Amino acid sequence: MARQNLKTEDIILRAAKKVFTRKGYDGTTMQEIADEARINKALLHYYYRTKDKLFLKVFRIVFQLFVPKMGKIFSSEMTLFEKIEAFADTYIQILINNPYIPVFVMKEITSNPKRLSNTVKYLGVDPEQLFQPIRDEIKKGNIEPIDPRQLFVNLIGLCIFPIAAKPMVMAIMFNNNEEEYLKFLQERKKEVPRFIINSIRKK
Amino acid sequence: MARQNLKTEDIILRAAKKVFTRKGYDGTTMQEIADEARINKALLHYYYRTKDKLFLKVFRIVFQLFVPKMGKIFSSEMTLFEKIEAFADTYIQILINNPYIPVFVMKEITSNPKRLSNTVKYLGVDPEQLFQPIRDEIKKGNIEPIDPRQLFVNLIGLCIFPIAAKPMVMAIMFNNNEEEYLKFLQERKKEVPRFIINSIRKK
């Protein structure tokens, strides 16, 4: 029944997450998930009926991780600059721990938006949480005027891109030296907020 | 032989590009490419032998488009700021015209780096073209000190991300209104360089 204290159902889910996020829905076979979970292929169907249902379960979990949890940070008492710093630090670390997720999510949503639209809608970020403090600071004259949507996309994009494009970034800039690449990402936790704040703060 | 003045070989390539970039290697069937090209499935093999060879041909072409052509812009007589402006404008427009390419390239490289490493290496960008002018400007005291690699990744990421994450950006910020989304991207051609230059120019 159990293996390393986990129920079979969870062993399968963990294995499926690993394979799906690396190879995508179409590139993944039930056999490979079974091998990864060290169980029989038929068991997958016993627990999750179809590949599609298993995939959807994995996608929902992964999407939760991918969607930045801004609520706690942006509803806090921090200043806008502190929020940006806290967000970049937290989010980049999540992505470092889950480097396959950005491309996986973007690919699956792109090539099958209908199937996943409910999940995307339901778990939607509320960018208003970020927009409002930005508008406030602009009104108070504390930062330079900027479209909050542009700033929002800038913040997220600066965090996600170097991880989504990992193989190219590594090849072009670090001669495929992973250690150097990871150091670069660590520096980015400070660099991204610094870059953003430099851009919007009053001169 | 011909259709709309194009040789069959090119009709196939065009169809393959369309299907591969939207669905990825694994999600694409030879049948679907044949349907898209309005020819018979066997003809694909007549011209390109295998799915793999056809894919590689498509990937090389697409990768050329994806890799920013910085040579012309960055070896020109423009100032650094003008180069950044010209690059963002040109590159964002290429991506608007080819919105599926970023996710396609990142996905295929991520899930099969070995098969594509030659292509990635061979067509590699030379970031040194951008690094040198940045170092020069820092040395001259014209811009704030910054790691050129970080600035390079920022520039590319700010251009690519909103297009790679199109379905999510559209859903979360534009209620899936494509027109509004495209307006947002057009504004970004000016906004990205403005944002970057604001960040690095001396106060």
Next chain:
DNA sequence: GTCTATATTGTGATAGAC
């Protein structure tokens, strides 16, 4: 719950007529 064996369908690839 977990396994082996098998049914069924889809897909890449080829043979061979025209």
Next chain:
DNA sequence: GTCTATCACAATATAGAC
């Protein structure tokens, strides 16, 4: 060069023993 017909294999899914 282009087509139809077909092979061979892989993958999802199920049946049924234990």
